[in-house]
Amino acid sequence: MHTEPHSGDVRHHKPKHLAEKFEGVVGIVMVAAIVLLAIGLIYGIMTTGSTEPKWMQ
DSSP states (O other), rough: OSSSSSOOOOOOOOOHHHHHHHHHHHHHHHHHHHHHHHHHHHHHHHHHHHHOOOGGO
């Protein structure tokens, strides 16, 4: 027998699936990837002598 009274609102802990764990991280990873690509693009534009592509020269 249990000594504590039960009200009927017992919520059991449901383990998260692997996809649910990474669901919140996907947005952060996408933002980080966009920032890294933007930094790479700006660095590439700054270090090149001309803005004209090599195949057009």
